[in-house]
Amino acid sequence: xxxxxEVTKDITILFAGDSGDGIQLAGTQFTNTTALFGNDLSxxxxxxxxxxxxxxxxxxxxxxxxxxxxxxxxxxxxxxxVLVVMNAAxxxxxxxxxxxxxxxxxxxxxxxxxxxxxxxxxxxxxxxKDNSLEKYxxxxxxxxxxxxxxxxxxxxxxxxxxxxxxxxxxxxxxxxFNRDMDNTIKYIQDKFKKNPAVMDANIKTLKxxxxxxxxxxTFTTRFQVEKAQLEKGEYRNIMxxxxxxxxxxxxxxxxxxxxxxxxxxxTPATDILHELARYKNFGVKTFQAEDEIAAIGSTIGASFGGxxxxxxxxxPGIALxxxxxxxxxxxxxxxxxxNIQRGGPSTxxxxxxxxxxxxxxxxxxxxxxxxxxxxxxxxxxxxTTVFEACRIAVEHMTPxxxxxxxxxxxxxEPWKFPTADSLPTIKAVFAEPRNEGDEKxxxxxxxxxxxxxxxxxxxxxxxxxxxxxxxxDITGNISYDPDNHEHMVKTRAKKVENIADSIPLQQIxxxxxxxxxxxxxxxxxxxxxxAAVREAIEEGYDVSHAHIKYLNPLPKNLxxxxxxxxxxxxxxxxxxxxxxxxxxxxLVPAVPFNKIKGMPFSAAEIKEKIVETLKK
Amino acid sequence: MSETIEKxxxxxxxxxxxxxxxxxxxxxxxxxxxxxxVVPELGIKRENLVFVSGIGCSSRFPYYMETFGMHSIHxxxxxxxxGLKAARPELSVWIVTGxxxxxxxxxxxxxxxxxxxxxxxxxxxxxxxYGLTKGQYSxxxxxxxxxxxxxxxxxxxxxxxxxxxxxxxxxxxxRTMDRDPTHLREVIKRANDHKGTSMVEIYQNCNVFNDxxxxxxxxxxxxxxxxxxxxxxxxxxxxxxxxKGIKLDGFKPVIVDLTDxxxxxxxxxxDETDRVKAxxxxxxxxxxxxxxxxxxxxxxxxxEARYCYEDALVDQITTTIAKSGKGDLNKLLKGGNTWxxx
Ligand SMILES: Cc1ncc(C[n+]2csc(CCOP(=O)(O)OP(=O)(O)O)c2C)c(N)n1
Ligand code: SF4
Ligand SMILES: [Mg+2]
Numbered sequence: 001x002x003x004x005x006e007v008t009k010d011i012t013i014l015f016a017g018d019s020g021d022g023i024q025l026a027g028t029q030f031t032n033t034t035a036l037f038g039n040d041l042s043x044x045x046x047x048x049x050x051x052x053x054x055x056x057x058x059x060x061x062x063x064x065x066x067x068x069x070x071x072x073x074x075x076x077x078x079x080x081x082v083l084v085v086m087n088a089a090x091x092x093x094x095x096x097x098x099x100x101x102x103x104x105x106x107x108x109x110x111x112x113x114x115x116x117x118x119x120x121x122x123x124x125x126x127x128x129k130d131n132s133l134e135k136y137x138x139x140x141x142x143x144x145x146x147x148x149x150x151x152x153x154x155x156x157x158x159x160x161x162x163x164x165x166x167x168x169x170x171x172x173x174x175x176x177f178n179r180d181m182d183n184t185i186k187y188i189q190d191k192f193k194k195n196p197a198v199m200d201a202n203i204k205t206l207k208x209x210x211x212x213x214x215x216x217x218t219f220t221t222r223f224q225v226e227k228a229q230l231e232k233g234e235y236r237n238i239m240x241x242x243x244x245x246x247x248x249x250x251x252x253x254x255x256x257x258x259x260x261x262x263x264x265x266x267t268p269a270t271d272i273l274h275e276l277a278r279y280k281n282f283g284v285k286t287f288q289a290e291d292e293i294a295a296i297g298s299t300i301g302a303s304f305g306g307x308x309x310x311x312x313x314x315x316p317g318i319a320l321x322x323x324x325x326x327x328x329x330x331x332x333x334x335x336x337x338x339n340i341q342r343g344g345p346s347t348x349x350x351x352x353x354x355x356x357x358x359x360x361x362x363x364x365x366x367x368x369x370x371x372x373x374x375x376x377x378x379x380x381x382x383x384t385t386v387f388e389a390c391r392i393a394v395e396h397m398t399p400x401x402x403x404x405x406x407x408x409x410x411x412x413e414p415w416k417f418p419t420a421d422s423l424p425t426i427k428a429v430f431a432e433p434r435n436e437g438d439e440k441x442x443x444x445x446x447x448x449x450x451x452x453x454x455x456x457x458x459x460x461x462x463x464x465x466x467x468x469x470x471x472x473d474i475t476g477n478i479s480y481d482p483d484n485h486e487h488m489v490k491t492r493a494k495k496v497e498n499i500a501d502s503i504p505l506q507q508i509x510x511x512x513x514x515x516x517x518x519x520x521x522x523x524x525x526x527x528x529x530x531a532a533v534r535e536a537i538e539e540g541y542d543v544s545h546a547h548i549k550y551l552n553p554l555p556k557n558l559x560x561x562x563x564x565x566x567x568x569x570x571x572x573x574x575x576x577x578x579x580x581x582x583x584x585x586x587l588v589p590a591v592p593f594n595k596i597k598g599m600p601f602s603a604a605e606i607k608e609k610i611v612e613t614l615k616k
Numbered sequence: 617m618s619e620t621i622e623k624x625x626x627x628x629x630x631x632x633x634x635x636x637x638x639x640x641x642x643x644x645x646x647x648x649x650x651x652x653x654v655v656p657e658l659g660i661k662r663e664n665l666v667f668v669s670g671i672g673c674s675s676r677f678p679y680y681m682e683t684f685g686m687h688s689i690h691x692x693x694x695x696x697x698x699g700l701k702a703a704r705p706e707l708s709v710w711i712v713t714g715x716x717x718x719x720x721x722x723x724x725x726x727x728x729x730x731x732x733x734x735x736x737x738x739x740x741x742x743x744x745x746y747g748l749t750k751g752q753y754s755x756x757x758x759x760x761x762x763x764x765x766x767x768x769x770x771x772x773x774x775x776x777x778x779x780x781x782x783x784x785x786x787x788x789x790x791r792t793m794d795r796d797p798t799h800l801r802e803v804i805k806r807a808n809d810h811k812g813t814s815m816v817e818i819y820q821n822c823n824v825f826n827d828x829x830x831x832x833x834x835x836x837x838x839x840x841x842x843x844x845x846x847x848x849x850x851x852x853x854x855x856x857x858x859x860k861g862i863k864l865d866g867f868k869p870v871i872v873d874l875t876d877x878x879x880x881x882x883x884x885x886x887d888e889t890d891r892v893k894a895x896x897x898x899x900x901x902x903x904x905x906x907x908x909x910x911x912x913x914x915x916x917x918x919x920e921a922r923y924c925y926e927d928a929l930v931d932q933i934t935t936t937i938a939k940s941g942k943g944d945l946n947k948l949l950k951g952g953n954t955w956x957x958x
Binding site: 032035036037038183227228229230231232233234235236237238246249250253258260262279280281282283284285287289290291293294295297298299300301302303304305306307309323324326327331417418419420433456457458459460461462463464465466467468469477478 | 632634661662663664665666668671678679681682683684685686687688689692694695696697698699700701702703704706707724725728929932933936937940941942943945946948949950951952953954955956957958
């Protein structure tokens with residue numbers, strides 16, 4: 001049987017199965033291989049809330065979407081070309097994501113009566129058998145049986161054999177897209193080095209999957225996606241939370257400070273803790289506290305002691321930290337608060353993405369409590385932006401919010417990583433020791449930016465007291481004086497406003513400086529907006545895109561930019577938050593465009609909105 | 617901690633220029649004075665001293681100590697001190713807290729700092745009332761306490777603070793009181809000498825909202841019979857003219873009269889390292905109005921040598937670096953797998 005190879009520019013695959021099926025692992029391995037090959041790529045893992053939701057049910061479906069291409073891309077794809085499903089529930093939950101004419105690769109064993117029942121297909125209905133999938137190219141593969149067959153002499157138990165199913169699928173997909181197995185084999189050898197039997201089994205199954213593609217008669221077409229023409233340089237693949245962790249270490253190195261990371265586990269922020277806990281060789285101190293209040297408390301203590309202190313959580317934990325953020329603000333010490341947002345309110349949608357904590361970051365504290373806020377817009381941008389959060393915190397002696405969300409935290413993309421030397425240095429200004437006879441230390445004396453010095457314990461002659469009670473200007477003594485209070489509130493606000501002098505001006509990401517329509521986004525909507533606006537411009541629409549990274553203080557020129565457009569649309573994965581801020585601050589008729597489904601916008605959704613607005 | 621200090625300082629040097637604002641007659645004054653008196657004897661550089669407090673009358677304490685200090689938020693001093701100590705193990709960190717601050721809003725952080733065993737000193741000013749908010753019952757107030765928030769008497773069963781701390785695997789627990797300056801200083805010294813979290817409960821009179829809560833332990837007429845001063849290796853003896861002792865009948869402490877010929881050698885000998893006995897001692901907590909009640913112990917109940925959190929934390933870092941070298945940022949940025957686009 002002869003096989004043909006079809007060259008294509010851009011492929012989106014969705015791997016879906018039970019959360020126990022090893023789907024995420026297969027997806028990640030394929031991603032790494034395709035990254036090494038030199039494709040542009042973007043991934044989107046989609047987890048169920050329960051680690052092991054009942055097997056075979058719709059609630060238990062875990063997905064890993066990967067888009068890779070020879071052209072530049074910005075999103076993990078609106079719609080899939082290939083859908084790999086390990087069972088009936090996975091098909092049912094994801095079929096709407098597949099394009100007409102798309103390929104389905106179905107593990108036929110996952111479509112037995114039991115699985116069909118669990119997926120809530122009516123009795124005696126099997127979508128693989130009833131022609132309901134006519135619009136697609138369906139390939140049934142009995143992965144379970146083939147895996148068993150391949151390992152029948154391995155001496156492994158049924159359960160262990162079953163666990164290698166994902167490798168069969170991975171091997172097959174590698175074949176289908178003309179990728180070699182070396183990288184995955186290396187990974188397996190490393191992962192199971194202590195268990196040779198399991199290592200061999202996984203490699204064997206992987207190869208079996210690959211060769212199955214070669215020999216099976218049903219598959220006649222392989223696909224080839226050439227290398228992408230990205231900017232020249234050296235690349236690696238990176239996930240958002242990983243980038244944030246590395247960014248923190250880089251900031252510690254470039255400021256000469258010790259990184260202290262105090263946190264309490266919560267999805268989807270915990271992976272930063274996992275990552276940092278591995279970097280003891282960088283002197284990183286991680287502290288798993290008893291709750292989020294203790295977590296931020298510990299970082300306030302560490303910061304008071306002169307460390308680069310960082311705490312992280314998601315919405316519910318950030319809510320608990322509110323009072324302490326106010327304290328850090330009164331103490332005027334550096335602190336980075338990471339919020340990896342998820343669906344809210346309350347426990348909300350723990351594993352789904354949302355951007356609904358912007359107003360919490362901006363306003364969610366008692367009293368007049370301004371805190372700088374920056375937001376990352378893509379997985380690799382988490383590095384740059386968290387680094388920037390550290391810079392602002394240290395150089396302006398203030399708590400700073402770094403916002404990310406589940407979508408970019410778990411998503412990945414190629415990253416043209418910087419060298420250490422190319423990163424800016426962060427300058428911590430410590431108060432100098434004093435000798436007897438020197439004048440008394442004034443802890444709340446400020447420089448021209450209104451920033452006070454970092455006066456850390458252990459420094460001779462700097463003994464002083466700080467606290468949450470309003471303090472007298474300059475001396476820092478307790479003061480209930482009405483004029484002083486007003487002065488201090490204004491001073492703290494001005495201090496944050498002054499940060500606008502040290503941040504870049506707002507750029508138009510794409511499109512003209514002046515025109516009919518401006519799409520204003522923040523955070524993880526970047527890729528979808530970028531792709532949509534690019535397409536619309538190509539088609540002749542008068543639309544531009546600006547993406548705000550600095551949400552407080554806002555860039556100084558943002559008003560001018562907004563005033564240059566007749567219409568402003570603000571797409572957000574919330575019920576309209578940035579749009580409120582823009583309307584309030586600039587009195588512009590900005591219009592919200594919301595999606596609150598725990599899923600990112602597709603580029604098509606935004607494009608449609610652009611077209612609809614401009615056609616009116 | 618016995619580092620050499622260039623220039624010794626005195627109690628006077630530890631006073632700040634701020635007016636002390638506790639109510640006249642408040643027990644906090646005496647504690648402040650004794651702390652200022654004893655700290656210069658501990659051999660700690662003044663710039664290495666940090667007092668961290670929560671919120672409450674007692675928590676104003678750092679403002680009156682010419683050291684580094686932080687008056688933080690309600691209940692969280694323990695958490696803040698943990699982070700400070702983790703970041704800067706060489707500092708001498710002191711936590712000042714009240715019964716509401718430590719046992720109510722900060723209860724969670726208290727038990728966790730105890731089990732983690734940071735090398736810090738906790739001074740818990742127990743006045744069995746919320747002083748700063750003007751007199752509501754606290755988790756240390758006795759059942760039936762009439763306060764503004766419990767006009768018919770409190771229906772809350774109180775904590776036994778030291779039993780709680782022992783339950784959280786505290787490595788040092790002691791009790792003292794505002795009105796016994798010598799004992800107070802002695803216990804603070806012992807607390808500071810202990811490596812690990814030292815929990816010192818200090819009975820403190822709030823003369824405005826809970827006046828006399830501890831008078832039976834401080835008044836001349838009752839002090840001798842109601843208090844039991846613990847000394848390492850010494851029998852448990854108390855009472856007017858030291859005429860009473862405590863003996864163990866199995867696990868049951870019984871009061872014996874030393875005048876009827878019971879020998880001191882038959883008595884319970886105090887051993888600070890005995891966890892079981894410390895548990896029994898912490899339960900000498902009867903309401904003093906009950907017939908045949910045991911006296912209230914003061915002094916060091918229990919000490920245990922256990923590794924401190926910050927030491928283990930630093931140790932993991934130094935062993936990692938010794939084994940595999942200091943981290944290289946360029947390598948970290950690069951990660952495992954890269955590709956080049958030419
Ligand atoms: C978050 C928060 N809740 C409540 C208060 C009000 N408050 C201040 S002090 C206090 C109780 C203090 O009692 P305690 O710790 O026993 O200290 P004391 O005043 O008796 O020394 C309360 C409830 C507060 N400051 N912050
Ligand atoms: S209210 Fe009580 S505890 Fe507070 S200062 Fe006055 S006497 Fe002291
Ligand atoms: Mg109290």
